[in-house]
Structure formats: structure tokens, C-alpha cells
Amino acid sequence: MRATLVEVAPRDGFQPIGPFIPTEEKVAFVEDAHAAGLRRIEIGSFVNPKAVPQLRDTGEVLRRTARLDGLDAQVLVPNARGVALALEAGARHLAYVVSASEAHNRSNVRRDVAASVRDYGEIVAGLPAGVKVRLNLATSFDCPFDGRVEEDLVLSRLDGLLAHREDVEVGLCDTTGRADPNHVFSLVLKCLARFEGRTRWAFHGHDTYGLGLANVAAAWRAGIAVFDAAFGGLGGCPFAPGATGNVATEDVAWMFRRMGVATGVGLEALVAVAARAAALPGAAPGGRVRAALAGICAAS
Amino acid sequence: MRATLVEVAPRDGFQPIGPFIPTEEKVAFVEDAHAAGLRRIEIGSFVNPKAVPQLRDTGEVLRRTARLDGLDAQVLVPNARGVALALEAGARHLAYVVSASEAHNRSNVRRDVAASVRDYGEIVAGLPAGVKVRLNLATSFDCPFDGRVEEDLVLSRLDGLLAHREDVEVGLCDTTGRADPNHVFSLVLKCLARFEGRTRWAFHGHDTYGLGLANVAAAWRAGIAVFDAAFGGLGGCPFAPGATGNVATEDVAWMFRRMGVATGVGLEALVAVAARAAALPGAAPGGRVRAALAGICAAS
Numbered sequence: 320m321r322a323t324l325v326e327v328a329p330r331d332g333f334q335p336i337g338p339f340i341p342t343e344e345k346v347a348f349v350e351d352a353h354a355a356g357l358r359r360i361e362i363g364s365f366v367n368p369k370a371v372p373q374l375r376d377t378g379e380v381l382r383r384t385a386r387l388d389g390l391d392a393q394v395l396v397p398n399a400r401g402v403a404l405a406l407e408a409g410a411r412h413l414a415y416v417v418s419a420s421e422a423h424n425r426s427n428v429r430r431d432v433a434a435s436v437r438d439y440g441e442i443v444a445g446l447p448a449g450v451k452v453r454l455n456l457a458t459s460f461d462c463p464f465d466g467r468v469e470e471d472l473v474l475s476r477l478d479g480l481l482a483h484r485e486d487v488e489v490g491l492c493d494t495t496g497r498a499d500p501n502h503v504f505s506l507v508l509k510c511l512a513r514f515e516g517r518t519r520w521a522f523h524g525h526d527t528y529g530l531g532l533a534n535v536a537a538a539w540r541a542g543i544a545v546f547d548a549a550f551g552g553l554g555g556c557p558f559a560p561g562a563t564g565n566v567a568t569e570d571v572a573w574m575f576r577r578m579g580v581a582t583g584v585g586l587e588a589l590v591a592v593a594a595r596a597a598a599l600p601g602a603a604p605g606g607r608v609r610a611a612l613a614g615i616c617a618a619s
Numbered sequence: 620m621r622a623t624l625v626e627v628a629p630r631d632g633f634q635p636i637g638p639f640i641p642t643e644e645k646v647a648f649v650e651d652a653h654a655a656g657l658r659r660i661e662i663g664s665f666v667n668p669k670a671v672p673q674l675r676d677t678g679e680v681l682r683r684t685a686r687l688d689g690l691d692a693q694v695l696v697p698n699a700r701g702v703a704l705a706l707e708a709g710a711r712h713l714a715y716v717v718s719a720s721e722a723h724n725r726s727n728v729r730r731d732v733a734a735s736v737r738d739y740g741e742i743v744a745g746l747p748a749g750v751k752v753r754l755n756l757a758t759s760f761d762c763p764f765d766g767r768v769e770e771d772l773v774l775s776r777l778d779g780l781l782a783h784r785e786d787v788e789v790g791l792c793d794t795t796g797r798a799d800p801n802h803v804f805s806l807v808l809k810c811l812a813r814f815e816g817r818t819r820w821a822f823h824g825h826d827t828y829g830l831g832l833a834n835v836a837a838a839w840r841a842g843i844a845v846f847d848a849a850f851g852g853l854g855g856c857p858f859a860p861g862a863t864g865n866v867a868t869e870d871v872a873w874m875f876r877r878m879g880v881a882t883g884v885g886l887e888a889l890v891a892v893a894a895r896a897a898a899l900p901g902a903a904p905g906g907r908v909r910a911a912l913a914g915i916c917a918a919s
Contacts, residue, residue: 499878502877529870536837606829
């Protein structure tokens, strides 16, 4: 048994951090994550640098990490302009985001879902051969504005999106961290049953309410084997410590190790990266394994 | 569907805290936990006050909370002397601990497991009618000294213990927090199958490595409906922040609410108790829901 971890800290984790992380340091994080055994890394995004100034050097990070052996570097692209910039910078794996819920899609990319689906169709139709696509369906479980997202809505969004191209990896995203294990298990089962075949699946969870690992375990049990996670549990809002971080890569790696599932990750090396990430000025770190492995005291 | 939460912060959570928590404040915590809907509370222990000075006032806390409507107050007793003191103080629900692993039992109560089982047999034989018993099997999954504890060993320990009295509630304790959801699911299924009948079951988890809720979800799925938890995620070692806390009651209550399982707990009131507990001098708090509900920022 094997699970694949997609390291998203350099994008989802760094993005909300205010103080600019020097390009040199970003490159070092990617190198060290790679050295810890991670092979899929979302290294940044090609979004408007005015909207996300932290990631304005994604092109440079991409170029300077391209030599890493076996690295599958993924970049987030919000629209056609982002795709053009990403391809120009040499990206070969693009992550595109559509929200299941209207309210979140409007807030996130200022378009309705139908427009995002159309744009997505045009984008994938125009991609050069060999460019891989991760399609992230944000708010697959819960929307910060609309609350619980019904499974039927998610399935019908996927009908529309996958009609454009089946051969993608769909990320079911628990954007708010309010999904629970039953919900995750149920939706994943339904998705896998409905779109059997060339489509691959991933789960993207946040640990906002402590359910990060419980939801990863539920997705795994339902048949998903690819998981987004961020070292140090980054991804939190720096103005609300403890809130909304991605599930920590080191916690996911630890859980799978305990479950006898290989991830290829060296936990000690990863915890060192996580500790450095957690200490970044402006970071709101999460996760438990980092502290637990740093200094275990006798259990009582 | 209904799950029962057993609040263990006043015992497992307060026990490692150095600065003495005034009796008045302990009583207020129990009162407020009760007001938040918790009806089973482990309010302290009758152990040698030299070993655990923090809990030297358990008799007083027990007396002063006895009037709370419907409160099922449980106290930990390590040996026959503790039982005598507990009964004298009016306790009607005793928690006794035996470890599955020899090394932990010796470290915890300075006896081998066989001696603990014998003592337990004598204790339950001598109890007045109507006194309830929680039998905690520590290190049911993993031992800090011996590592993974085999399921067959756990089952044989239970054979010996339950031969003395079937009508008890057995707490399967993940003392180190190193159990994983597969392990929990598997052992719980085996226990429930082997000891069908009058024995009831509970799961006692720690969140040391972030697996607290994942393990609670696995135990629930396997058929357990009683869960120990500590408000504020207390139970950590104050010398290793983040390490070895009990799973946070507010996180467990949140998860069950999201899963549509009733617990009778008022989350807002409980979070207020948890926040106060987390601020106790010397506390090493854990859990995510406390911070998440205090200040949610827009998810991205």
C-alpha cells in the first residue's frame, strides 16, 4: 500500500504569510522537502502579484528547482493569463480551482461557477500535450458563506468539468475544514463510483477544527491515495492563530507510517523542514507531530 | 445516534499541572462542565498526595459537586487504599487502571500485571452494591517502553480481568497517542466480538501526534459510543508543549455534531470552559476548535 503526499506549503502555506519570504529561502524549502522524499510539490501560483504579493517570484522558484531529480512541480493558475505565464515559465503541471459553491467561487475568482467551468474548458483544450492538470474543486464539502454543500451539487459540478477532459486529477477540497469523516467517506465513495476510469482523485484537507487526519483517514478508506498537506501545518490565517491551517504533512506522514502505508517520506528530515517553516515570521503553524517528536515526555 | 463524553480534565488534565489549582476553581470547572451538558466527569483521584499533590483535594471536590443534577462523578483509584478513601468520601463510580504492558504497569503502579489483576479482583469483590466500575486498560495499543502492544495480549489481559466481574465499563486507553485508526478499529471490533454481553466499552485517546479525532472516529465506527476527553486538550506535559494531551472535549463534541451524533454538549459553553482551562498557569493545552471558534477568518 502506498499513499502520495502533495506538498502544498510553498503555495497554500506561504500565501497568507505577510512578510516576504526571500526567493532563496523558498527554493531551500522546496529543496529540503524534496530531500525529505516529497516528489510532488505545489511550488507557487501565477496569480496577480497585487492580490498575492508573497508568490510574485513563483517563476523564479520554478526555474531554480527544475533540476531536482524526479520533482513533479505543480503551480496554481486562476485563469487563462495565469496559464500563459505558467507555461512560459516552464510549468508542466497546472492546478486550476473551481468552487462547488457559487458564493465561494465569486469571492475567490470573481466569476460565477458556469463561467469558471467554461474558462476551464477553453484552458484544457488549449494545453500543450504532456501538461498535467490538477482540478481542485474548492468547497466540495462546506462553504464559508453557504454552509454545507450537497453531494448532488458536487457531482453535477464534476459532470460539467470532467466533460471537458477526463484525464485529470480531481482534488476534493475541504476548504473550511468543516467536513467530517462520514461526509468525506460518503462523497469520495460516490465520486469514485460515478467517474470510474481515467480520472484520478486527491483529497485536500484543512485542520481548522482538528479533523484533518480523521478526514484523510476517511478519504483513504474510501479509496483516495493522493493527499495535499503543508509542512508545519501552514496555511493558517496569521490574524487568528490556530485557525484554518492545512493538515500538516508530517502528521499525515506519521499517520500513514503507523498504518503501515508507505509514503516515501523521511519523517525526521520532514520534521526539520516543518520546524523551520513554523518559525517563519508571520506564520500560523499547526500540526502535532513536530512538537511530539521534538520532546516526548513519559505518558501517564 | 448518541455518544457519551466522559470529561477527564479534572483528573487526567489537571494532574500534570504544577501550580496548585485552588479547590474553589476546580469546583467551578466541574460546575461549568456540568452546565455545558457534560454528565460524566472524572473529578479527581485518590492517589498518594505526595505522588500527585495537585489532586490532594479530590474528596473536597467530590463533596462540593455532589449536588449537581444528574452528575455521574468518577474518581481514579490506584489501589485498595484509594478505594477505601474514595468510598469514605462518597464516591459511587471508581476508575481502576491496569496496563496491558508489563513495563508500563510497573512504572505506573510498581507492580506486575498479575498482581494488579489480583488486586483488582479483590477490590471489585469487596465493593458495596451500586458502586460502578470503569476499568481502564492503559497501553491497550502502544507502550512508551515496549512499543506496539499486540492485540492477543490485550484480549488475554481482558480475559483475566473480566473473569472477576463482567458488569463494568472497559476503557481501551491509547496512553501514548501512537495508535492509528486501523489499529483502533481492529482492536475494538475484536473486543466487542469476544466480550459480547454485559461489558460496556469506552475509548480513551490522546492527541500527541494529531490522531486523537481520527482514532475516536475509528472507535465509533467499530461500535464504541463512550469517549474520554479533556476540555482544552489538557493532559499534556508542561515541559514539552504540544505533547501528550488528551483529545480535546470540544473537538470531539464538534466532530460528533458535524457527524449528526448527539452528545448533549453545548459547544459555546464548553469552549468557554476550555479557554479558561487552557489559560491555567502551567497548562499545556491542545485541540483546534477552541481557537477556530474564537476567531474564524475567511478560508482560502
